Amino acid sequence: QNERYVDFDTKDQGPNAEQRKWEEEHQKKAHMHFGARDAKAKQPEYDLLLEEDKIEFVQALTMAGSEAVPNEMNEMSEADRKRMTMKETRESLPIFPFRESLLAAIKEHQVLIIEGETGSGKTTQIPQYLYEDGFTADGKKIACTQPRRVAAMSVAARVAEETSTKLGNEVGYSIRFEDCTSERTVLKYMTDGMLLREFLGEPDMASYCVLIIDEAHERTLHTDILFGLVKDIARFRPDLKLLISSATLDAEKFSKFFDDAPIFRIPGRRFPVDIYYTKAPEADYIDACVVCVLQIHTTQPRGDILVFLTGQEEIESCEQLLLDKTRQLGSKIKELIITPIYANLPADLQAKIFVPTPPNARKVVLATNIAETSLTIDGIVFVIDPGFNKQKSYNARTGMEALVVSPISKASANQRAGRAGRVSPGKCFRLYTAWAYKHELEDNPVPEIQRTNLGNVVLMLKSLGINDLINFDFMDPPPHETLVLALEQLYALGALNHLGELTTLGRRMAEFPADPMMSKMLLASEKYKCSEDILTIACMLSANNAIFFRPKDKAVHADTARQAFFHKDGDHLTLLNVYNQYKDIPTHSQQQWCRENFIQSRSMGRAHDVRDQLQQLMERVEIQIISSAGDTVAIRKAITAGYFYHAAKLSKGGSYKTVKHQQSVLIHPNSCLFEQNPRWVLYHELVLTTKEYMRQTIEIESAWLTEVAPHYYKAKELDDNSGKKMPKGVGKPGGPGLARPGE
Ligand code: CDP
Ligand code: MG
Numbered sequence: 001q002n003e004r005y006v007d008f009d010t011k012d013q014g015p016n017a018e019q020r021k022w023e024e025e026h027q028k029k030a031h032m033h034f035g036a037r038d039a040k041a042k043q044p045e046y047d048l049l050l051e052e053d054k055i056e057f058v059q060a061l062t063m064a065g066s067e068a069v070p071n072e073m074n075e076m077s078e079a080d081r082k083r084m085t086m087k088e089t090r091e092s093l094p095i096f097p098f099r100e101s102l103l104a105a106i107k108e109h110q111v112l113i114i115e116g117e118t119g120s121g122k123t124t125q126i127p128q129y130l131y132e133d134g135f136t137a138d139g140k141k142i143a144c145t146q147p148r149r150v151a152a153m154s155v156a157a158r159v160a161e162e163t164s165t166k167l168g169n170e171v172g173y174s175i176r177f178e179d180c181t182s183e184r185t186v187l188k189y190m191t192d193g194m195l196l197r198e199f200l201g202e203p204d205m206a207s208y209c210v211l212i213i214d215e216a217h218e219r220t221l222h223t224d225i226l227f228g229l230v231k232d233i234a235r236f237r238p239d240l241k242l243l244i245s246s247a248t249l250d251a252e253k254f255s256k257f258f259d260d261a262p263i264f265r266i267p268g269r270r271f272p273v274d275i276y277y278t279k280a281p282e283a284d285y286i287d288a289c290v291v292c293v294l295q296i297h298t299t300q301p302r303g304d305i306l307v308f309l310t311g312q313e314e315i316e317s318c319e320q321l322l323l324d325k326t327r328q329l330g331s332k333i334k335e336l337i338i339t340p341i342y343a344n345l346p347a348d349l350q351a352k353i354f355v356p357t358p359p360n361a362r363k364v365v366l367a368t369n370i371a372e373t374s375l376t377i378d379g380i381v382f383v384i385d386p387g388f389n390k391q392k393s394y395n396a397r398t399g400m401e402a403l404v405v406s407p408i409s410k411a412s413a414n415q416r417a418g419r420a421g422r423v424s425p426g427k428c429f430r431l432y433t434a435w436a437y438k439h440e441l442e443d444n445p446v447p448e449i450q451r452t453n454l455g456n457v458v459l460m461l462k463s464l465g466i467n468d469l470i471n472f473d474f475m476d477p478p479p480h481e482t483l484v485l486a487l488e489q490l491y492a493l494g495a496l497n498h499l500g501e502l503t504t505l506g507r508r509m510a511e512f513p514a515d516p517m518m519s520k521m522l523l524a525s526e527k528y529k530c531s532e533d534i535l536t537i538a539c540m541l542s543a544n545n546a547i548f549f550r551p552k553d554k555a556v557h558a559d560t561a562r563q564a565f566f567h568k569d570g571d572h573l574t575l576l577n578v579y580n581q582y583k584d585i586p587t588h589s590q591q592q593w594c595r596e597n598f599i600q601s602r603s604m605g606r607a608h609d610v611r612d613q614l615q616q617l618m619e620r621v622e623i624q625i626i627s628s629a630g631d632t633v634a635i636r637k638a639i640t641a642g643y644f645y646h647a648a649k650l651s652k653g654g655s656y657k658t659v660k661h662q663q664s665v666l667i668h669p670n671s672c673l674f675e676q677n678p679r680w681v682l683y684h685e686l687v688l689t690t691k692e693y694m695r696q697t698i699e700i701e702s703a704w705l706t707e708v709a710p711h712y713y714k715a716k717e718l719d720d721n722s723g724k725k726m727p728k729g730v731g732k733p734g735g736p737g738l739a740r741p742g743e
Pocket of ligand 1: 155
């Protein structure tokens with residue numbers, strides 16, 4: 001029973017004959033899966049999956065299309081689609097019939113809220129309409145913000161293609177550490193954080209004629225702050241147009257905030273989507289995704305699959321598992337094209353998700369939340385939704401921020417499901433129970449401003465001369481204690497004086513597009529004469545833990561290679577080792593060196609670029625780039641000067657307690673300090689998976705804390721009585737909630 005598909009006769013008939021015979025054989029069996037609606041559909045290949053590899057779904061409800069559904073997209077064949085010119089493609093978008101009335105509305109009103117289903121053409125078309133209509137004739141630019149870097153880049157690339165221009169000329173993008181624009185650029189896609197940063201240099205936004213705050217429903221921190229700022233400048237710049245565009249139902253709320261601005265609705269075009277829930281909770285959702293992909297691939301008619309995962313690591317492991325499985329199955333199944341998409345993926349690989357799927361294959365896109373509303377991939381008919389995303393969570397009491405894999409909201413779940421109904425009726429497989437949907441998911445996501453550290457934006461607003469933060473025009477104000485804590489932290493870092501005014505140090509910190517702690521570390525490197533080392537460490541830290549590569553089948557080799565870079569004083573110095581060795585390798589052999597050492601060469605390339613940018617910023621604040629010549633105490637003191645909040649002390653059983661708030665945390669198993677258990681450590685960030693881990697840790701001395709932050713730490717808090725190192729023990733068990741993947 002277990003080896004059913006191996007039994008199959010595959011003797012020398014060539015792959016096609018083999019496939020055909022096998023299909024005939026299996027067509028005889030009728031299976032009913034995914035609900036009764038599919039009884040008619042043939043599901044010849046289902047037996048391919050072993051019994052334990054199947055997920056049972058129940059169908060709960062059908063999302064109906066909101067409007068009468070024009071069917072032309074659905075019935076268009078691949079060949080037709082190829083033949084369609086760019087102009088025709090543009091004119092087939094739901095927004096196109098509204099081009100004139102939209103332009104008229106924009107001319108009539110200074111502020112307009114635009115609401116329309118994802119994929120209707122808001123992001124790619126509106127800036128082009130404005131451009132074609134002459135809005136930029138006097139040389140002023142149109143800005144269109146995106147919450148995500150990948151979206152800014154990919155949308156800009158698409159619009160450059162549609163306008164037959166070279167990316168970076170008329171159409172460009174600007175994201176942190178990467179400016180792809182020129183003198184000629186009039187359509188500028190940018191992250192919301194970058195537009196916020198531009199306010200520092202140009203508080204009246206004089207070089208812009210239109211500001212489009214796109215994906216407003218995402219309610220990122222930067223978007224929320226932008227709301228307050230743009231509302232304010234619109235008052236004294238009557239010539240400036242303001243468009244707030246959103247994919248969901250928040251339009252009324254936006255309208256209210258912007259003094260009852262009119263709402264322009266682009267009617268939706270969505271086919272019905274059947275929704276399926278698992279009968280029982282799934283313990284390991286990565287594994288369940290893999291099973292479900294194969295289940296769809298072997299039983300369902302044509303159509304691509306979109307899988308929502310929480311981050312790069314998950315996407316990579318899912319990709320690996322799928323590759324293994326499909327390799328095992330070989331020619332017994334049709335081709336499955338696996339394409340990942342996440343923030344750190346280089347642009348050329350990102351483009352792969354938009355390549356149309358060849359007729360005999362199926363594409364599966366493994367995506368982060370970016371595919372929920374920011375990117376639209378044509379051809380998706382099946383969505384797999386495990387029900388999680390990675391969210392910042394902030395404890396305003398302790399000031400601790402962590403990235404946490406958390407359940408999504410009902411609104412997000414429905415957006416995700418909607419992705420399946422764009423080109424034809426679709427199906428959404430939720431890897432959680434109908435009960436969990438009903439009882440465990442919140443209705444709407446919590447705006448980021450209410451669950452994040454505000455240090456960075458407070459510093460930025462202070463630099464803009466906005467001192468009264470309590471009365472800033474927030475759409476949803478952050479919790480009072482979060483604001484107070486941000487002010488306290490900036491005071492402890494020396495960025496604000498006791499009156500809450502920006503200090504010289506604070507002004508310099510605001511120059512860096514980074515977390516205040518990181519900015520402070522960079523600036524402190526001057527005092528400790530290690531700016532070159534700290535610069536490298538900062539850019540390696542910004543690589544988001546994507547430096548080391550650990551393929552499942554070569555885990556032991558990868559670990560050995562990683563350990564060769566270990567530095568006894570901690571992970572930051574390990575990262576420094578990696579970079580310093582990398583930069584001494586001749587450029588033409590860097591890739592090979594990376595492969596041999598299980599280092600991700602893309603991340604290194606990016607770290608290298610970021611380093612160039614940061615170095616320029618260092619020069620702008622007049623810090624000389626000097627090397628510590630291996631003085632790791634100096635380096636670690638500079639890190640401590642920025643990250644002194646993140647100090648933890650060894651407590652019982654190998655676990656640690658944060659110094660100020662006595663929270664239990666553990667050294668991450670990947671850390672070079674994992675076995676050592678030093679008495680005092682400093683971490684870069686906390687990550688909550690099954691346990692609360694410190695990621696990127698260095699050993700410090702408690703005396704350094706009072707040296708770098710005398711107004712924050714008192715010597716008696718840091719009393720040190722027993723000097724012994726303690727053995728490793730077990731940490732606290734995983735939290736409640738929906739199933740999480742294993743560590
Ligand atoms: O912003 P909105 O969600 O309303 O739609 P859009 O992003 O402007 O997308 C309109 C169309 O452009 C969709 O059919 C996308 O598939 C297509 N598009 C693309 O082919 N490549 C991109 N990089 C972005 C969009
Ligand atoms: Mg969009």
